[in-house]
Amino acid sequence: MSDHRLLGSDLAADPGFLLARARAVTSGAANARLAPLGLKVRQLSVLWLACQDPGPSQRELSEFLGLDPSQVVALVDELQRRGLVERRAGERDRRSRIIVATADGVRLLDRGLAAVRAAGDASFANLTDRERKTLTELLTKVAFG
Template identity: 40%
Template sequence: MPPRTAPPRTAPPRTAFLLAQLGADAADRFAERVAELGLTPRDAGAIRVLGHTPGISQRELATRLGTTPSRIVPLLDSLEQRALVERSRSERDRRNYELSLTETGQALLAPLRVIAESHQRAVLAALTADEQVQLAGLLAKLSAGGGLSPDAHPGYAGAAGSSGA
């Protein structure tokens, strides 16, 4: 009789649900944390991207956040009204605006970083350091396999007024 081979291992049946459940919980908890700064997760995402890439266009910001340029306009209007972001005509292409953080917007980068780091520690608290590294690698692989961008979030693709995390 030939040796028995074990059947191929597959993920337990509720893995995708657990990922969605954990993602929703993490998004809700992040929204609560950034609300302390008077921000939505969408605001925080835009501020973070602009902090790393000042001078990008509205179109590029929309692409980085995974939404359309028409949906980014209300977000930028809100950030501009709160004196967090400023738009200026591009010297290279007068049809485009370049975006940058104001001093008030820049001042939010440090507390946002503290919130993000604290949030990450809280979400991953049940895992050892090695497990956190392993999970990060697996999630990056799943994200890349799904064609997801590291800056984009599915919540950004909806209406610009929503507070997707």
């Protein structure tokens, strides 16, 4: 654990602050590992979900990732420009846009996942496997109720 003089502050004991700081630390490490692939965590998240079958709609991406729809549009636009995803009409609602990974997108996802997993291993190195599992369970409760 860090030997920072402010670690004993009330702020350092606030769960919201700790979540935000942990996100900044882990996202920063993951973004650094993703940089050689021309990706950032948010782009990888969209690509990862686009590899699901069936792919998500833009609305589902927005809701699940907790992003404004305009942010999702920009992320999908960039991934589509790079040939990593396609927008397709939804089967049930032709007005809905389903995001589907291309073959190039699937290949890049594999490399991206290896990069973020390596970053995660480094970020969570101080935790046991059991602590990581518990942390994941607790964060899931916070994030999705």
